[in-house]
Amino acid sequence: MYSMWNLWHGCHKVSEGCLHCYVYRRDSRYDIDSSQVRKTQSFNLPVARKRDGTYKVPPHTTLWTCFTSDFFISEADQWRDEAWAMIHARPDVNFILITKRIDRVAECLPDDWGDGYDNVTLYCTVENQKRADMRLPVFKRLPFKHKCIICEPLLGPISLGRWLGEWVEEVSVGGESGPEARPCDFKWVMQIRADCVAANVPFFFKQTGANFIKDGKTYKIPRKLQSAQARKAAIDTI
Numbered sequence: 001m002y003s004m005w006n007l008w009h010g011c012h013k014v015s016e017g018c019l020h021c022y023v024y025r026r027d028s029r030y031d032i033d034s035s036q037v038r039k040t041q042s043f044n045l046p047v048a049r050k051r052d053g054t055y056k057v058p059p060h061t062t063l064w065t066c067f068t069s070d071f072f073i074s075e076a077d078q079w080r081d082e083a084w085a086m087i088h089a090r091p092d093v094n095f096i097l098i099t100k101r102i103d104r105v106a107e108c109l110p111d112d113w114g115d116g117y118d119n120v121t122l123y124c125t126v127e128n129q130k131r132a133d134m135r136l137p138v139f140k141r142l143p144f145k146h147k148c149i150i151c152e153p154l155l156g157p158i159s160l161g162r163w164l165g166e167w168v169e170e171v172s173v174g175g176e177s178g179p180e181a182r183p184c185d186f187k188w189v190m191q192i193r194a195d196c197v198a199a200n201v202p203f204f205f206k207q208t209g210a211n212f213i214k215d216g217k218t219y220k221i222p223r224k225l226q227s228a229q230a231r232k233a234a235i236d237t238i
């Protein structure tokens with residue numbers, strides 16, 4: 001079972017992949033200032049209980065965190081120790097953290113972290129070669145038991161070969177969504193897949209994005225079909 005845990009809301013744009021951030025897009029419709037980072041009402045979700053005393057989040061759930069922020073954003077430094085304590089209190093739940101702020105991770109780990117909690121997987125986002133070369137060496141050195149790379153929104157060709165190895169559990173790839181989406185070329189997707197196959201790292205083509213180029217032709221893909229179109233390519237190795 002999969003679920004979401006948005007502990008805090010709000011973020012700042014840090015790199016090319018943030019240009020059309022969906023958090024900003026969605027908040028602007030409701031006149032909300034996305035740059036203000038605040039705790040949400042779901043902050044205690046992993047340890048919240050039902051009337052019968054059982055956890056609201058059942059055992060064996062995978063909780064994807066911070067879809068409307070970044071777990072390692074500096075404004076959340078004041079709340080993160082409490083978040084780590086909740087994560088530690090639920091070894092029966094898998095927590096997924098996704099970040100573009102890999103440079104902040106080491107200073108944000110809890111005192112009892114050691115070589116990582118078993119129930120935490122860290123995803124490092126890289127959207128182009130520049131960000132891959134900046135973030136992946138830092139990511140590789142971090143003490144996490146489970147590490148994955150996510151190339152989304154994929155904005156150009158990325159050669160991942162030099163960074164891949166046993167330490168990476170999965171690479172997933174996706175294009176950009178939204179009305180101003182930048183194109184994603186199937187050639188770039190296949191290049192990353194080839195690097196993964198060569199390094200024996202599982203590969204997952206998550207979705208095409210809204211403007212998908214194949215054999216030089218651009219296809220407009222509606223949001224609801226972007227994952228289905230990726231499935232049709234049948235190129236996953238997981």
Ligand code: SF4
Binds near residue numbers: 011012021070
């Ligand atoms: S890090 Fe993520 S949530 Fe934050 S601005 Fe960038 S795309 Fe948006």
